[in-house]
Amino acid sequence: MTIDQFIFECEEASNEQTLFNLLHNEVKSLGFDYCVFSLLTNHPDLNLPTSRGLFVSSMSSWVQELNQGQFDDVDPFRSHCFYGHGVLTLSALKTSDQLSAAQIKFIQSTESRGFHDRVTVALKGAAGAVASVDLGRDLKGRPPTRQTLHKLNALCQHFYLAYCQLKSSAKAFAYMTLTGKEREVLEWSAKGFTKAEIGVQLHISSHTVDYHSRKLARKLGARNITAAAVNALNRGLIHVSY
Incomplete structure (x- = not known):
């Protein structure tokens, strides 16, 4: 998959797991078995706490x-995420x-336990937030x-951007309120009814329905009332019984 295709697929992803699966499949095609995404600090703009190993492709004991933070004091890759940029191999x-000496011993330990050729991508978010993607191989x-490192960096950076956008949208939807009439318009639209x-x-005019439709499309960031109804259903803002 090209970078352009990856960006398109990320924009189309409806949830975080789908988004992570896209990243995992791409890094796997580049030879990496392990893929671990972590939030190394709180992300206050997204109301998210620190979360080590938020998404993990496969879980070895190492x-x-x-993810439990047992090596934080000696892990140079983690330090890179806070004080460096881009990729560290x-x-x-x-x-x-x-x-x-402790860091050298740590590196030797990771390889002896089957986590080879580690690559870490530092990810920097808003308000000083820090995240990371750790990659590794079963076999050396x-x-x-x-060129591969440049592609890995581009993939991980855009994954993180798409993840933050997805969570930001979810946060916005969580605080969104709909009027009773707006909810009714969306529910009937979700059932396939036309504006008329x-x-x-x-018991309102088609012009009034059109007014509500345009307002809802803007509020839900959709192209039209049909897309707005789908968004509302996916976010749990409306519930439709047939």
Whole structure:
């Protein structure tokens, strides 16, 4: 999948799990078995708390311990997320002369326990929020090329952007209120009624239905009343019985 296709699919994703599955499939095609998405700090703009291992493709015992924060003090990848940008690879760390003895031991431990060729992508959000995507392999392979790293960074950065947009939309919907008449217009529209037919059901003119329809489309960020009704159903703002 090209980056453009990935961006399109992310924009079309209706929930976070679908979005993460898109990312996992792409990084898997680039040779990575493990994919772990974490919120390393609170995200106040989204009203989300810190969440290690928010989405995980597969759970080895080492990944589980990593998510529990047992290595935070010596994990150079985690430090990179707070103080660096973009991608950090295991191969780059191995050539560093600034690692402590504890960090070197940590790196050796990760490989001995079957988490090879780790790559971490630092993700920076609003108000100082920090997140990460950790990638790894079951078996040691060739270090990823520069081109692969650029693609991994682009994939993860856009995944995070799409995730924040999705959660932001969910937050907006959570606080959205509909008037009784707006809810009725949406419910009849969800049943497939035309504007003229909705007017008959609600004893209002088609012009009034059109006014409510345009207002609802703007409020729900939809192209038309049909799309607005679908959005409202998906968000639990209306309930329709047939």
